[in-house]
Amino acid sequence: HRVQSEQNFVLSDGKNGNKHCGSPPSLSSSLRLSVSQVMLVGDSGVGKTCLLVRFKDGAFLAGSFISTVGIDFRNKVMSIDAVKVKLQIWDTAGQERFRSVTHAYYRDANALLLLYDVTNKASFDNIRAWLTEIHEYAQQDVVVMLLGNKADSTHDRVVKREEGEKLAKEFGVPFMETSAKSGLNVELAFTAVAKELKHRTMKEPDEPKFQLKEYVDKEMRTAGCCRS
Numbered sequence: 001h002r003v004q005s006e007q008n009f010v011l012s013d014g015k016n017g018n019k020h021c022g023s024p025p026s027l028s029s030s031l032r033l034s035v036s037q038v039m040l041v042g043d044s045g046v047g048k049t050c051l052l053v054r055f056k057d058g059a060f061l062a063g064s065f066i067s068t069v070g071i072d073f074r075n076k077v078m079s080i081d082a083v084k085v086k087l088q089i090w091d092t093a094g095q096e097r098f099r100s101v102t103h104a105y106y107r108d109a110n111a112l113l114l115l116y117d118v119t120n121k122a123s124f125d126n127i128r129a130w131l132t133e134i135h136e137y138a139q140q141d142v143v144v145m146l147l148g149n150k151a152d153s154t155h156d157r158v159v160k161r162e163e164g165e166k167l168a169k170e171f172g173v174p175f176m177e178t179s180a181k182s183g184l185n186v187e188l189a190f191t192a193v194a195k196e197l198k199h200r201t202m203k204e205p206d207e208p209k210f211q212l213k214e215y216v217d218k219e220m221r222t223a224g225c226c227r228s
């Protein structure tokens, strides 16, 4: 498949060549490491691979559409409040025939980015089925965020932003529109999830609980809903 997998993340302290692998190091706050698994799910063609490539490489995969086979992953380390958050991001195949492969990975996911394509009504209508599947296979406390991708395609749009907002509200999940092509909200989507996961695993006793939905809503308001 087009995305090359990465494994064995190593965090180096950059001073004397010491390396800290696996479990969170406790030397200093700048070396604290939170590791989380994020899965991209949704119908085939909604733009899961492109979203991941945009986030990881800052590029858009233009040209012919090559469907993901099975599952693939890439790592990205983000700096959240002086903590290194390593996201292991699983790019799943949207095609029905790979569904059993995807099911096997749900259990280990800490967060799910559930995508539909704003130019494809069926992909939006299928979100309910995806949420049922998530409920069945994923951990009860998994973080779920709904993303309406391809928001750059103004002429081909068939799903209004308000429809996405309404569906997300019904299921109590945060929502934003994204574009792997323009970069709209891509960084924000992953940052929001990384913040939530970091707070869950490394919350200081006196730190207030992080409110993911409030954070997303505030960031969207600040940016006038659209930022890349």
Ligand SMILES: Nc1nc2c(ncn2[C@@H]2O[C@H](COP(=O)(O)OP(=O)(O)OP(=O)(O)O)[C@@H](O)[C@H]2O)c(=O)[nH]1
Pocket (backbone or CB within 6 Å): 042, 043, 044, 045, 046, 047, 048, 049, 050, 051, 061, 062, 063, 064, 065, 066, 067, 068, 069, 092, 093, 094, 095, 149, 150, 151, 152, 153, 178, 179, 180, 181, 182
């Ligand atoms: N205009 C536009 N096109 C996009 C965007 N994201 C993806 N595409 C296009 O949509 C097609 C499918 O993108 P992929 O990322 O391969 O879709 P996928 O969800 O990974 O598909 P599967 O691997 O089959 O599950 C490609 O032709 C992309 O170029 C976007 O934000 N805007």
